[in-house]
Amino acid sequence: xxxxxxxxxxxxxxxxxxxxxxxxxxxxxxxxxxxxxxxxxxxxxxxxxxxxxxxxxxxxxxxxxxxxxxxxxxxxxxxxxxxxxxxxxxxxxxxxxxxxxxxxxxxxxxxxxxxxxxxxxxxxxxxxxxxxxxxxxxxxxxxxxxxxxxxxxxxxxxxxxxxxxxxxxxxxxxxxxxxxxxxxxxxxxxxxxxxxxx
Amino acid sequence: xxxxxxxxxxxxxxxxxxxxxxxxxxxxxxxxxxxxxxxxxxxxxxxxxxxxxxxxxxxxxxxxxxxxxxxxxxxxxxxxxxxx
Numbered sequence: 001x002x003x004x005x006x007x008x009x010x011x012x013x014x015x016x017x018x019x020x021x022x023x024x025x026x027x028x029x030x031x032x033x034x035x036x037x038x039x040x041x042x043x044x045x046x047x048x049x050x051x052x053x054x055x056x057x058x059x060x061x062x063x064x065x066x067x068x069x070x071x072x073x074x075x076x077x078x079x080x081x082x083x084x085x086x087x088x089x090x091x092x093x094x095x096x097x098x099x100x101x102x103x104x105x106x107x108x109x110x111x112x113x114x115x116x117x118x119x120x121x122x123x124x125x126x127x128x129x130x131x132x133x134x135x136x137x138x139x140x141x142x143x144x145x146x147x148x149x150x151x152x153x154x155x156x157x158x159x160x161x162x163x164x165x166x167x168x169x170x171x172x173x174x175x176x177x178x179x180x181x182x183x184x185x186x187x188x189x190x191x192x193x194x195x196x197x198x
Numbered sequence: 199x200x201x202x203x204x205x206x207x208x209x210x211x212x213x214x215x216x217x218x219x220x221x222x223x224x225x226x227x228x229x230x231x232x233x234x235x236x237x238x239x240x241x242x243x244x245x246x247x248x249x250x251x252x253x254x255x256x257x258x259x260x261x262x263x264x265x266x267x268x269x270x271x272x273x274x275x276x277x278x279x280x281x282x
Contacts, residue, residue, distance in 0.1 A: 026244075026248065027228045027229075027242075027244040027248065028227055028228050030229070030244070030247075031225075031226060031227055031228050031229045032209075032226065032227045032228070040247070041247040041251075042247060042248060042251055042252070043251055044251065044253055045251075045252055045253055045254050046253065046254055047254055140207075140209075140227060143208060143209075143210065144207065144208045147203050147208050148203075148208045152208075155206070155207050155208075157258070159258070159259065159260040159262075160259075160260060160261060160262055160263075160264055160265065161259070162244075162248050162249075162256075162259055162261070163259070166256050166258045166259050167256055167257055167258050170258050
């Protein structure tokens with residue numbers, strides 16, 4: 001039985017490109033979010049699609065999930081997962097007034113009948129899970145803003161930095177990237193020196 | 199003695215894991231490993247799961263030696279105090 005709901009609808013004080021680059025920075029999933037994911041590995045990738053295996057920890061259980069992900073430039077993501085039951089998500093980052101970003105996540109679960117009575121409990125658990133995981137991303141963005149400058153996404157476009165669907169992101173945000181580095185918010189000289197490549 | 203800000207993406211090195219008998223530390227955000235004495239970048243542990251199965255050729259991605267280095271800070275020990 002299908003059960004659809006909105007998982008998240010929140011505003012953050014950084015721009016869309018900051019949110020998109022953080023989402024596609026696959027290296028951080030197994031580390032920054034290591035409390036939530038045991039394992040993260042790219043199985044296949046294409047210009048805008050990827051297949052990933054991720055071991056997610058829910059309620060004390062670890063589920064080996066195959067994720068099929070699609071990037072719809074500039075800032076929409078769709079994901080389908082198979083375990084513990086079919087899950088589809090649609091994540092959108094849209095610019096909001098004042099230079100921030102609105103993040104919406106819509107979820108559709110294909111629940112077995114036996115779990116249908118618990119759908120609202122499941123939704124509540126998934127909301128808490130999402131708030132914890134995305135909260136880690138938002139806290140990381142806040143720290144980068146503090147030390148490296150607000151809306152600092154230049155790290156993502158270093159040649160040696162891997163980003164899923166990097167070519168498509170750079171094409172979608174070509175004008176913004178070409179305009180140059182994001183606005184700095186009074187970092188100290190020491191902070192800047194620490195952030196510069198050797 | 200090193201800056202608390204990871205040169206890769208600004209991660210909190212005060213929460214880094216010390217390894218190799220204190221000779222190396224690993225950033226908690228991406229697992230990048232640095233030499234605590236020289237500041238040299240030692241390892242990106244994510245490369246195996248990133249590069250092993252990539253099927254797309256990225257024109258904007260050029261894997262090579264990372265150009266990161268810990269910012270080492272001068273310090274001295276004076277009268278039992280560590281001065282940075």
